[in-house]
Amino acid sequence: MSTLQEIINKCKNLAFDLNFEKAKEWKAEENDRVLIGYMPIYFPREIVHAVNGLAVGILGVGDRKQVIKGDAYYQSYICRIPRGIIELALDGHLEGFDGFVFPSICDVIRNLSGMFQILKKGKFVDYLDYPQNFQLEVGGEFYKNELQQVLNEIKKINKVEIIPEKLNHSIKLYNNNRNLIEKIYDVRQKFPWRLTAEELYYIVRAGLVMPVEEHNKILEDVYGYIQEEIGEPMDKIKVIISGAFCEQPPVSLIKTIEMAGCYVVDDDMILGSRWIEGNVNDDTDDPLNALVEAYLTKSTFSSSVYDINNPKEDRLIELVEKRKADGIIFAAPSFCDPALLDRPLLQKACDDRNVRYISFKYSENTGQFKNIKEQVGAFADSIKLWSDELIES
Numbered sequence: 001m002s003t004l005q006e007i008i009n010k011c012k013n014l015a016f017d018l019n020f021e022k023a024k025e026w027k028a029e030e031n032d033r034v035l036i037g038y039m040p041i042y043f044p045r046e047i048v049h050a051v052n053g054l055a056v057g058i059l060g061v062g063d064r065k066q067v068i069k070g071d072a073y074y075q076s077y078i079c080r081i082p083r084g085i086i087e088l089a090l091d092g093h094l095e096g097f098d099g100f101v102f103p104s105i106c107d108v109i110r111n112l113s114g115m116f117q118i119l120k121k122g123k124f125v126d127y128l129d130y131p132q133n134f135q136l137e138v139g140g141e142f143y144k145n146e147l148q149q150v151l152n153e154i155k156k157i158n159k160v161e162i163i164p165e166k167l168n169h170s171i172k173l174y175n176n177n178r179n180l181i182e183k184i185y186d187v188r189q190k191f192p193w194r195l196t197a198e199e200l201y202y203i204v205r206a207g208l209v210m211p212v213e214e215h216n217k218i219l220e221d222v223y224g225y226i227q228e229e230i231g232e233p234m235d236k237i238k239v240i241i242s243g244a245f246c247e248q249p250p251v252s253l254i255k256t257i258e259m260a261g262c263y264v265v266d267d268d269m270i271l272g273s274r275w276i277e278g279n280v281n282d283d284t285d286d287p288l289n290a291l292v293e294a295y296l297t298k299s300t301f302s303s304s305v306y307d308i309n310n311p312k313e314d315r316l317i318e319l320v321e322k323r324k325a326d327g328i329i330f331a332a333p334s335f336c337d338p339a340l341l342d343r344p345l346l347q348k349a350c351d352d353r354n355v356r357y358i359s360f361k362y363s364e365n366t367g368q369f370k371n372i373k374e375q376v377g378a379f380a381d382s383i384k385l386w387s388d389e390l391i392e393s
């Protein structure tokens, strides 16, 4: 068995491989396998798995590739992730992908799907609309049709028909995947020094580009390792990162937050892998319906989701309480409309309930964090020094 450090190194390499070699090697092993790229945030990967496919999360280029052509496709005042993804497509990194799914999270992603269509990338490009009506017979029916459309496209490529037994099996594997990730988060809540936020990030992100069976084995091993007392506890506050659900923060930002005196005990980076809270029914005659029901009733909260009956500000505060966090770091990509439009609402909820927070913006290729380190350090110090007085006041 690999050591924990070997696992982390392997995940780090996989998570940032802009050529997606692991996924392409997997596809090359059998003729009827397909690769389906999906953009942030959430996509039910189970349906692709059940028809001999691998759904591969594409998160932009971060600071590992210069974006030149991508800038020509977009105006300057939007986030960076779509430019990076276009650059990947134009430079051939996505060759070998059979199709692309663009979940409806914002107008930028909608436009990106149109560009992929015009550029004729893959054998199909699907803009996947999520329901804004949460009744099973209305929004649920709509969403089921959306998923069926993706399955129809895949069937045209590899002729594989979806059957309930296979989809139940796929659902079971992804249930296990989410459970293992959650168990690791639970251990870190109590013992965050056993696995840094940076290391956890590599481990979870690697799951976007490899078969779920293999990722589950990695998660099991990691979970085993962090049962033991490893690492040294330090005098840090516990924080939650909120707003980083789509364009990912640079890893050096995650490191900076930790070095400035914080343990990150929860976050919304790689949120799609933790989207469904709890299990999807994996023993049913209609597993597609089970995925639909899970989306309608067990989705996490995010600024990219319209769910008027389930206030996200309340859920964020609940998360703070669940994780026993000392505060929130609102970190969102520059020009991210969903995250930045929600920020005043979320901050007001924090003000109302005496939850401490700090806010800033980033870009996936930002390289200098001196200012942020000073701000976060002052935030952590103020909580450590004056938290009792604040609670009493």
Ligand code: SF4
Pocket: 079, 080, 081, 082, 105, 106, 107, 108, 109, 246, 247, 304, 333, 335, 336, 337, 338, 339
């Ligand atoms: S970072 Fe924000 S604005 Fe940009 S594509 Fe993602 S959700 Fe949309």
